[in-house]
Amino acid sequence: MQQEVQVKLKTSIVDNDIRENNEVKELGELYIKEHGDMIVYEEKLDNEEQAKVKNIVTIQPDKVLIRRSGAVKMKQLFQVGKRSESVFHHPHGRMHMETFTKSIAYHPLDEQKQGKLTINYTVKLNGQEAREHFLEIILKK
Numbered sequence: 001m002q003q004e005v006q007v008k009l010k011t012s013i014v015d016n017d018i019r020e021n022n023e024v025k026e027l028g029e030l031y032i033k034e035h036g037d038m039i040v041y042e043e044k045l046d047n048e049e050q051a052k053v054k055n056i057v058t059i060q061p062d063k064v065l066i067r068r069s070g071a072v073k074m075k076q077l078f079q080v081g082k083r084s085e086s087v088f089h090h091p092h093g094r095m096h097m098e099t100f101t102k103s104i105a106y107h108p109l110d111e112q113k114q115g116k117l118t119i120n121y122t123v124k125l126n127g128q129e130a131r132e133h134f135l136e137i138i139l140k141k
Helices: none
Strands: 002-015 018-033 036-044 052-060 063-070 074-078 083-090 093-107 115-125 131-140
Touching: 002 036, 063 093, 074 083, 074 093
Parallel strands: none
Antiparallel strands: 002 018, 002 131, 018 036, 036 052, 052 063, 063 074, 083 093, 093 115, 115 131
């Protein structure tokens, strides 16, 4: 099953006592499949080139995979209690990412309420100190 949805992505990064918040709202598609759900949306970056990034979020019972392609390339795997490594490709260079997932919660979109995916994790970029990350995706019809 496929349906158009409003995607609101909220991210928060905590570095010592400094919190950096970001919010993106885009139209996207929700694919409901037997083995999990998939959210696909395109994000317009705030830069002079008006670059775009395609985002695919695959949600399965035991893991979440986020793939980004276009102006930014990344593949990030989330599994509670596990570390994963990837490379973040950005127009200004590449960064090695080490992710440790603390928690994942997913409430699918239904007729009565919005869908919501929340992930709490830490990231080390190029071996630097780990920073706390919170990601929330809210889906509305």
